[in-house]
Amino acid sequence: MERLSHAINRRVDRGDWKSIRLSRNGPSISHLFFADDLVLFAEASMEQMLTIKATLDLFCECSGHKVSVSKTTIYFSKNCDVEERVALANCGGFELVDDLGMYLGVPLLHKRVTTATYRFLLDKIERRLSGWAARTLALAGRITLAKAVIQAIPNYVMQTAWLPKGVCDTIERMIRRFIWGGADGHRGVHLVRWEVLASNVKDGGVGLRHLHRHNEALIMKVGYRLITDTDKLWVQVLRHKYKWEGTLPSSIHRVGSSRLWQGVSQVWEEIRKGICWHIRDGWSTDFWWDCWLDDVGHLAPFSLNASASGGVKVAAMTNAAGQ
Structure with a gap:
């Protein structure tokens, strides 16, 4: 599977494979692998379908593996024309679906949750x-x-x-x-x-x-990882998609967000209360708007200075002795 990943990355680098972005400045995604399952992402066009088929055919020829067509489905975004969906699905030989159903026991949601x-x-x-x-x-x-x-x-x-x-x-x-x-x-x-x-x-x-409280605790763990695991792909995708601003924003509520993001926003205040700041050199912590002092909150309400608009770091407010 690593060989297939390398082949896809080469085509992406050459511009043959047009990966997708879930937000304007977010990371591009061309494929996701888990064990022997894979999810491919590309632009909805006949050119891209032929590129995908060529990549899979080359991998199968070199490795001896075969694509299980009966277990493969293709899903399109809502802004894709119906006739184009059918044509692309027929070209790939894959089953066209309106809902990806469940994966690893969890529904991949696309509709209103009830x-x-x-x-x-x-x-x-x-x-x-x-x-x-x-x-x-x-x-x-x-x-x-x-x-x-x-x-x-x-x-x-x-x-x-x-x-x-x-x-x-x-x-x-x-x-x-x-x-x-x-x-x-x-x-x-x-x-x-x-x-x-x-x-x-x-x-x-x-x-x-208490199951609801237990659910809250598990979602708080997801929120904590959104703060700390900034190098992870899923964290980068979510933070760019929902316009995460600053190290620890005061609110992450977004209208029309996913069910997971709604859950994190529900427990966000509790997450913020439990965060302990490590100032280190002070150049990554905003002096006025980050809650780096325990039991005080951000300092902006305590100042009438124009610098309270943000951008001033803790290190800039100390002398050479760190005082």
Whole structure:
């Protein structure tokens, strides 16, 4: 696969392969590889389709591999003409789709997200619960299964998706019904309030997660990586697409943003509160607008000086002794 990557990069460098950009100044993307799966990006034109076919044919001839046409689909942006889509799909011999569906168990979203979007999670949990005879298990066994199995099912999706709160609430209701022995439409007797049951063991609970809060924690991890992993391609794409300005902007809310970005913007204030600044030489930290002083926030509101407009670094406000 590395040889194929090199072949694509050579064509991109020569200008034969026209890669795409998700924003005007963002990085160009021509291909993404994961294990034996690959996603190719190019301009929607017959010339580019022929270039893609020539590249794949050369790779197959040299390596002995073959492209699985039955497992390959082609997706176009909305501004591409319908007749042109059909012509390009027929030229490549690939199936034309309007939705890329799911990849690695996560939906590649292109439409408005609702509770129905994540119905597959609820169905998966229901199938798992239907295979367990809840009434024949002891309470301790049901709690263990709920913690180790049921709550782990949405964990993978939560790492990169901001789930609707209704989905989290529905999963918690299913867990409650299972723990108290509910089955076949019958609701078991709830002996303890859910808030008590889900609290920490030291507080008298059993340590069940609040799924919405757990989702928030995982999305906060994504937000932290957006701040620190600036060399990663996905970080560069997102930061350019949503016009990330400064080291740590006060707000990243954008109208019409993706579900992931909406989630990060929802927990952004909590992320900012938990960030600890390392000033180092002081030339990368804005004196007025970066929150580099604990419990103070940015200093712009405390000054009437024209320099509060930004651009002044911490190092410029110190003497040779660093004071």
